[in-house]
Amino acid sequence: MKYVHLSWFNGMLIGVMLLLSGLASEVFGPYKGTFYFHLAGFTAVCVIFLFFRKSDLNQSTATVAKRYAPWFILPGIVNVCITYTNSIVVPRIGLTVALAAAMLGQLIMSGMMSQYGLLGTPKQAFDKRRLLGIAIIALGLWLMVRF
Amino acid sequence: MIYIVLSGLSGIAVIVNVAVNGIVASRIGTIRGVGITFFTGTIAAGALLLLKGETLAAGDITSVAIRFAAMAGILGIATTFIFNGLVQRIAAFKMVLLRFIGQIGVSILLDYWLFDLFSLGKCLGGICLMTGLMLFTRQNGSGEETHSNA
Numbered sequence: 532m533k534y535v536h537l538s539w540f541n542g543m544l545i546g547v548m549l550l551l552s553g554l555a556s557e558v559f560g561p562y563k564g565t566f567y568f569h570l571a572g573f574t575a576v577c578v579i580f581l582f583f584r585k586s587d588l589n590q591s592t593a594t595v596a597k598r599y600a601p602w603f604i605l606p607g608i609v610n611v612c613i614t615y616t617n618s619i620v621v622p623r624i625g626l627t628v629a630l631a632a633a634m635l636g637q638l639i640m641s642g643m644m645s646q647y648g649l650l651g652t653p654k655q656a657f658d659k660r661r662l663l664g665i666a667i668i669a670l671g672l673w674l675m676v677r678f
Numbered sequence: 679m680i681y682i683v684l685s686g687l688s689g690i691a692v693i694v695n696v697a698v699n700g701i702v703a704s705r706i707g708t709i710r711g712v713g714i715t716f717f718t719g720t721i722a723a724g725a726l727l728l729l730k731g732e733t734l735a736a737g738d739i740t741s742v743a744i745r746f747a748a749m750a751g752i753l754g755i756a757t758t759f760i761f762n763g764l765v766q767r768i769a770a771f772k773m774v775l776l777r778f779i780g781q782i783g784v785s786i787l788l789d790y791w792l793f794d795l796f797s798l799g800k801c802l803g804g805i806c807l808m809t810g811l812m813l814f815t816r817q818n819g820s821g822e823e824t825h826s827n828a
Contacts (some may be wrong), residue, residue, distance in 0.1 A: 534768045535776060541760045542780025548753035550788055551746040558743035562727050563734070567744060569719035571751025576713040579755070583709060603702055606711075607718025609695045611726070614719075616688040620681045625795045626785035629685045631807055634778055636689025638814055650697035664814030671806025676682065678799025 546626060552614060553621030561618040568614050569607075624676075631672045638665055699758075708762050712755060774815050775808075782807055 556564030620629045641652075642661055648654035703711035727734075738744055764773055782804050790796035 538773045538776035539780035542777035543784040544757050546781045546784035548750045551750035555743045555747035566723035567747035568751045569723050571748040572754045573716035573720050575752045575755040580709050604718040606695050606699050606715040608722050609691050610719045611722045613688045613691050616684050620685050624681045625789045627789050630785045632682045632685035633689035636686035637693050640690040640693040664810040667810030671803040674799045675803035
């Protein structure tokens, strides 16, 4: 049961995080706001690394040769794009609409990835039920923007 | 409209990032994986700053906004670790659903509280979002769970 509560609490934290990065970017501008966001995050990871060096979270399963690859920089660059986008979008359209649109994008992409089994995701057909779900979410987004 | 499209695109990028992060974490461990993400993110954001000709000012340290950025960064790390911890302990569809309920619930409250942006449309839209999400993430008839990386 505690994991259920932790799940929605995690969602709430994401909402607060987006708001805070949006507010920081209002003052600093999106570029500087994105930089400070990542710098703070990196500092926090360094502290966590020092405290949990022996933890399971820090154990790698791959051999040394396969451990690091040049494409590991990809998530960091994509993360910058996401943070930058949120920084300019949230102050203009509000948190709710921004999150709803992002949710729609997330579901469409996760559905497509499941359809083709991309990046190791379990294969699952993009059936009518999922399509209906996306259509209803799109309707919800329209209602949020229109009224 | 352009901002809504941008938000949708950032949602698409989030899913790609989650999948790639999962692969990175399985190779080098979660902490190192998140560390590399934020390290390269800091370098990339710094490069963008330089390209745009912006500089860091000493006064930034005392600004209230730096606290917002720092808190956001720390929350970004916290949510990533909570997400990684939950993945193995709770069904994927339940986690996605609950996480979005938390996100939308708190965003409606914050929009109302801070920006006075509350409207009936947002509430109705939120209900539609939850309904659509339940349909999208519902378990199949065979009992197999619907997996999602969102």
